[in-house]
Every structure is written in C-alpha cells, then in structure tokens.
Amino acid sequence: MLFNSAIFVFVFLPLVWIGYLLSLRLPWARAGIGWLGLASIFFYGYWNPAFVPLLLASILFNYGAGRLLDRSLWNGSAGRRKALLIGAIAANLAVLAYYKYANLLSSSVGALTGIATPVFDVLLPIGISFYTFTQIAYLADSYRAGKSEKSFSAYFLFVTFFPHLIAGPVLHHSEMMPQFLRDARRIAPAVVLEGLLFFACGLAKKVLIADSVAPTVNRVFLLAESNALGAVDSWFGALAYTTQIYFDFSGYSDMAVGLGLLFGIRLPLNFNSPYKSVSIIEFWRRWHMTLSRFLRDYLYIPLGGNRHGPLHRQVNLMLTMLLGGLWHGAAWTFVVWGGLHGAYLQVNHAWRRQVERSPRLQAGLARFPRAASLCFWALTFVAVVVAWVVFRAESFSGFAHMLEGMFLGSRTLDAGLVDARTAFYVCFGLLLAFLARNSQELFSGVSVRLTAPGGVLDRPFFHGARVGSLLFLVVSLTLISVSWGTNEFIYFNF
Amino acid sequence: MSSSTSTSERAPQLDLRRAGLWLLGALAGVLALLVLIELGLELLLPSVRGLHRDNPSSPAASARFVRNQEYSFAMGWDLRHKVRGKTNAMGFLSPYQFDAVAKPAVALFGDSFTEGEMLAYGESLAGQLEAQSGGAIVPLNFGLSGAALPHYLGMAREMGARFEFDAAVIVVVPGDYLEGFEEKEGLYSWGKPGSELISLVPAASRSRWKQIARESALVYYVRGNLKFNPATLFARPGQKACMPHALAAADRERLSRYVDALPRALRLDAGRIVLAVNTNTKDIYERVDRPRPVRDACPDVDALALAELRRLAAVRGMKVVEIGALLEQHYRAHRRLLDFRPVDPHWNDIATTLIAGGIVRELSLAGGPAKGRPALARTD
DSSP, X not given: OOTTSHIIIIIIHHHHHHHHHHHHTSSOTTHHHHHHHHHXXXXXXXXXXXXXXXXXXXXXXXXXXXXXXXXXXXXXXXXXXXXXXXXXXXXXXXXXXXXIIHHHHHHHHHHHHOXXXXXXXXXXXXXXXXXXXXXXXXHHHHHHHTOOXXXXXXXXHHHHOHHHHTTOOOOOHHXXXXXXXXXXXXXXXXXXHHHHHHHHHHHHIIIIIIHHHHHHHHHHHHHHTTSOOXXXXXXXXXXXXXXXXXXXXXXXXXXXXXXXXXXXXXXOOOOSOGGGOSSHHHHHHHSSHHHHHHHIIXXXXXXXXXXXXXXXXXXHHHHHHHHHHHHHOSSHHHHHHHHHHHHHHHHHHHHHHHHHHOHXXXXXXXXXXXXXXXXXXXXHXXXXXXXXXXXXXXXXXXXXXXXXXXXXXXXXXXXXXXXXXXXXXXXXXXXXXXXXXXXXXXXXXXXXXXXXXXXXXXXXXHXXXXXXXXHHHHHHHHHHHHXXXXXXXXXXXX | OHHHHHHHHHHHHHHHHHHHHHHHHHHHHHHXXXXXXXXXXXXXXXXXXXXXXXXXXXXXXXXXXXXXXXXEEEETTTTEEEEEEEOOTTSOSOSBOGGGSOSOEEEEEOSHHHHOTTSOGGGSHHXXXXXXXXXXXXXXXXXXXXXXXXXHHHHHHHHHTTOOEEEEEEEEOTTHHHHTTSOOTTSEEEOOTTSOSEEEOOOOOOOHHHHHHHHSHHHHIIIIISOOOTTTTTOOOSOOOOOOXXXXXXXXXXXXXXXXXXXXXXXXXXXXEEEEEOOOHHHHHHHHHSOOOOOOOOOOHHHHHHHHHHHHHHHHTOEEEEHHHHHXXXXXXXXXXXXXXXTEEEEOHHHHHHHHHHHHHXXXXXXXXXXXXXXXXXXX
C-alpha cells in the first residue's frame, strides 16, 4: 500500500487511527500495540500477501535470537555468544542475499566465466532491506547491551510499524521501545496537528514536485540507454533526477514522520537540507541520516573506524560506502555510486587535512569565507549530481551516454526532452532545496507553540479550521496523486 | 456541594461547546479552501471549463451540442497545454460553419482523439487533413469525446441525411467496440440482440443545481483534469492475467451489419470511406524502447472485434489506414512522443500530422485543392 494512494489515505489510515484511539481506552495496556501490529501486517500484506510469512518468520527468528543472546549472557561462554550473534546476522544476510542479490551474483559469475548461470525466479519482497537492517541493528545492540526486548508485541511493532516498514527511516531499537511501551491513553491534539503538517508537506513534495518531474527523468534515462544525448538534455535529466529523488525520498520520510506522530510516535528524522551541504562529509550527515547512522554504527565502527591509522580508515570508509551502495539495489551501478561517494569522502578528508596543515590555506579561506563556501557548495552539489546519474542509470552504457552528453555534449538524438513546465519544477524544487527551511525547521516546534497559553489549542474554532483545511489539502493532493497513476516512491525498490 | 455539582454539570457543556466550535472551524476551513480554489480556477487561471452538452429532449444526438460555445482546455493538475476555442453553429469543434461549406466535403467521425479538444485547430487531425491536402479536403469534424463505434454510425446517419459528403474518415480506437455497449447518455450504443443495430441513449435530465454543480470549475477540474473516477479510485495497480477470448457469432454479425450500414448512412461508395485504426501509443513506446522477447499475444474481445472490423471493411472495399504503423515508424526514427503522456494519452500535433498524411494518401487527394472546388470561408 502506498502512502499516496486513495486506499491508504481514505480508508486504511482513518480506520487504523480511529481504531487506535479506541484501543487506547481499553483496559489492556497492550491493546494499542496489538492493533497497530495487526494493521501493519495488513498494510504489508496488501501489496503481496505471499511475503507476509517471510516477514513473520524474520521477526520470530530475530526475537528468538535476541532472547537467546540474553540467556547466553548468563549461561554460555563469550565465544558461544559471539558465534550466536554472527550466526543470526549471517542468517539475516543470507535471506537478504537470496532475495535481493542471487541474480546479480549469478549473472556476474556468468559474465566473468562465460558459463551459463541460472536465473532465479525470485521477486524482491518489498521493504526487506529495511526490516533486515533494523533487526540486525537490534541483534548487535542486544549483544552489546546484554539486554534484549522481552515484550514480543512491542518487538513485533518495532519491526512492522507501517510508517517505517517499507522504506525506513531505519530505526534504532532504543529510541522506539520506550515510546511503544509507555502507558499512553491519548494522543495530544498538538502532536496530531504536527503529524498532519508533516504528512501534508511530504505528500506535497512527492505529488507536486517529484511526480511532476518523474516523466522527464524516466524518458531521459531511458533514451540514454541506447543514445548519446546533447549537453542540455543530459544536464536537464541529471538535475531533474536530483530534484526528483530528494523530493520523493524526503517527501516519503516526512510522511513517515507525520504518520508516526498521528499515533503519538516520534520517528527519527532522515533529512536535513542535504543540498545545502558545503562538503560531501556534511552531505552524508544530512542525507538519509538514519542509514548513515546505521552504516557508521554497525559497519564502519565495527570494521575499525578510524582507530587503526589513516590508511585503515580510508579502506574502512570505502568499504562502508561500497556496501552502502550495494544495499540500495542489486546492480553494479549502485556499487559504483557508493564507490564514487567513497572517493569523494577520501578527497574531502584529504582536503581537510591539507587545510589543517596549511596556515596559508586557512588564511586564504578566512579572507573570502562566502566565496569559499559558495565554491565548496557548488563543487559538492555537482559531485552529488554526477553520482546520482550512475545511481539512476539502468546500466553502465546509460551512465556513459549521460556523462558523454553532460561533459562532451555528444548527441545522436534530438527527442525534445526539455520542456518549460518540467524546467520550472526543477528550478523551483532546487531553489526550495537550496534556500528554504526544511520540514523539521518549519514544524518541529509547532506542538510547543500550539500548546502555549493563548495558542491555537485554546481557540477551538481556529484549531478546527487548521485541521479541516489540512485534511482538505491531504485529500486534494491524494486526488492529484491518483491522477498520475501509479507513482511508487523511489526507495520502495530498495 | 452546590458549587461542585454545578462545575461537574458545566464541564461537559463546555466540552460540547468546544467540540462544536472545533467542528464549525473544520467545516469553515474546508469551505474556505473550496471557495478559494473555485475562484482561483474561475478567475486567476484561464477557465478550465471545457465542452459540455445540453440535455434536450430531441431524439437526435447532434441536437445536444452547445452552439457557439467558448471553451478552454488544459490538462493535468497544473493546467498544462492550454487551448481556447469556440464551437461552430452546430456545436462542433471547427472554425468552419458546416452549413456554409461548399459541398461536397469529407466527414470525420471518431472520439476525443478526432474531436481534438486538446489541440488548436491547426494541430488537430481535421486541421492537419486540411493543411496536408492543400485545402482539397474540407473536414467536417463530428468527433465527440466518449463516443464509440455505434455513435459513429448514428452520427453518420444524422449527418449523412444533412450533408453530401465526398468521402468519410472513421477513426477507430482501442476500446471502441466494447465501449459501444456502455449506455452513455445522449450517445448511440449497440442495440439489443435481434433489434436495431444501434440505439440512442436518452440524455439525462438534471436539476438546475446539479447542472450548476456539474459546470463548476472545481467539479470540471476534478473530473477532467484529475480524471477522478470513483470506480477506479481504489483499483489496485498491476497487470491482469491473460484470459483467452473469442468472438461470438453475435459479435461477428453485429460488425458485419455495421460495415454494411456505414456506406448507406453516408450515401457513399465503400471505396470513399477510410477506416483509420489507432493503437495504444504506450504499446509503441514499450515495443521500441524496451524490446522484450515476444510473448504470446493475448487479445481481448475488443481487440478481436476491431481486427474483424478491419477485415470486413477491407473486404467491402473500404480503405484501411493502420495508424499504429505510421506512428511506430516515426517514433523508431526520432523518439519524439506522440501524445501528452503521462498526463494525457491523446495525440499531439506530431501524431496528427503523421495520421493526416496517411489518410490523405489513401484518399489520393494530396497535391493541392481539387479543381473547381469553391474556397471555404473560415469564421474564426
């Protein structure tokens, strides 16, 4: 079920929300958790019920593994405990590898050896990367802290909670469990309004900007598969995709945060105006923040991080980015994307070291701070745009054609790809991304302001008017979304 | 005691009042936005009100068209590709007054693709037919959005009785056979088995308020631009499994009667009738852009019926233009879109130019105006 579909907005969400409010009034403390868990499984199964057993098995397995890790802390040896953790993580990765990477591996072996390799008839279960990573993090935390989750219903909801199940944010067990387990009997109206604001803003980002540029992006990258394009067409396509992916994924993340708030749950933020970054290091602190956190805490640091000297750090960083790239999809283009960002980060770190060592450079940068920032911002943005090209390209030949068009201006095709309307959306979207305040800057303090004495909550008419107009906006945006036909979120594929 | 009682009694009243105010506020918020959008669509943006039909009691379908009606058209949520125009004195989309046309002329029947509301006249199929024939073809465009095969025949009868045609072009699109069974108000649909081949569905009579609501910019926008359809609102995306179909004897008989009835209705020899058969441009893009191993074709009843219609038309001596082939050839060479997808599937001016070229060739009328034909007076 898509967050921008009519069935979700008009049927599923209102029913689940009302049901949740009623369940909070029941005498059983866990009724709300149970209701949300059931609703989340329905949400997941609506797409393809065949994958529900896999999700349930994964939850049971990891819950059991967590409990065993707990028990072995007292009964077993440290070695046995570590083996248990490694075994459990390996099992998770094996399932992910089978569903996501089996065909990539098979075709790559075939291409390298010339042997006819089998093609596996597997369909990628939606959200598998997200729920697998969430649970691997949980196992690692349980191992470190020596304390796993005792409540199965809370653990079940932690994994399946529908606002994050399909495309994140990647949750941290410790930040969610206290929220699920608190004895809440109502949801504060201010939090609901804040949730509605986030949800409407995310839906607007998705429907009005991301979906409006998507047709041009699709055409440019499709035609680039077999043709060299002109410089204008290629840059236009690359910038359009840069706009689309930001508004699509940050729109999704805003909607997820908003949905969480509607149920009184605060999900972690995933974006913080990444295109305002003046370095790649900063970009990765602002883009898909929960994945960056996961990669840092569960891959980069366990690999050794920066603890064994600069060379090791560079290797660890590159490995982390390559695997982070591969996590996005079963194609070597994603690995190259990760590698490209790994290389950018190496250059960025080297430059920082150089600046730290050179007083002349420091003085030069301090003399023209604005110009320097502008140059760094432009350089970072172009680097990100180029990397998005390989991320979006369906093959290396498509990537090569796009680069050829962008930097050499080759052209074999004049298919009229640039249109004024899409150009407007790209410019408008990028200006918003560069200059405007982001969703959390706009809405995060709303609930505090609303509940302040004399705030809107004290004036029911105005509070009602706000909620009414927001609901109308959500309905209108959903109708626009439906008029586009099927427009999945980009990260649903990962 | 009394004070505590009065407090506990007052508390729920206070809540009720707050709840009432809240609800009132919510309604006011919705209403304010509704009015704002309606005003915005009516005043700030070009009018989005397209063509609408009257609901008269006349037994003729052509009597429903609103004469000399100014209209504008824009597609998509953001009102792109704006077109303004005015219907002629018969209510059709043409800069010509058909009654003033120096006879004979070429009749053009079809649905919204032929009507061309989303194109300026010069870009539409009718305009392109005129341009590419160097004025030799005088197209009387009877295309109508939502029409299907039975309506083309019905209009052919009505207009054939009124005008003397030199030739006729019937543009058939996928879905035209099965859609003919849908009883759309004011349009001809297939008749019941054993009765007339086609029958006119009476136009619905609406109350004044319903008509006003129907004609509001917001309602038009939601229905037209957002393509709102309650029946498909909750439809799940995905391909349907292939169900093997076959044409029934009744279908074959219906189609046979149809091709026999057309020349009679138009008072033309079959050789002066061109059947232009459209295909889905999406399929063309798929074939060219993403060549895949050929799967077994899975035609539905409609596709089988249109294939049969094509065959029968050729047997009767009508000329058949395969629009799909014309469009695919061009797309393969240039990769330029032939429509407004994904916002709207209708042809753009590239497609109408190609199709008109194919039709003109079939009519053997290219190369300038026919000798002795009086010039037409345009009324725009």
